[in-house]
Amino acid sequence: MFMFKVDLSLEKLIIPSVLFNILFLSLIASALCFITWNIGVSFIGAIKASNYIYIVPLITTVTSVIVLKEPVTNIVLLGAGLILLGLYISQNGFKNPFKYLTLIIKRLKRITMYETK
DSSP: OOSSOOOOOGGGGGSHHHHHHHHIIIIIIHHHHHHHHHHHHHHHOHHHHHHGGGGHHHHHHHHHHHHSOOOOOHHHHHHHHHHHHHHHHHHHOOOOTTHHHHHHHHHHHHHHHHHHO
């Protein structure tokens, strides 16, 4: 069933440190996340709050670099950049990067039209 050998015995659950970690994650951490998420939704609305869920991998990456001393590779930087770019686009919309260039070209055409008359 599993690719690696996994011991699914319940004996490990009675070890105090394992039991405490499971209880902490299931009761305190989950409840705290639920409460803070709902506070955030009440402040900025559900649509904007749902966009910020994409920052979770970025926060996880930064935490793993600080706590676990994991290396920052080019792929990590690319992923972080794409996450931030996606968040920016979702909040501000995708603006035409050639918008100003087309405005300049239109003005130049108007100027040349007036000069030829």
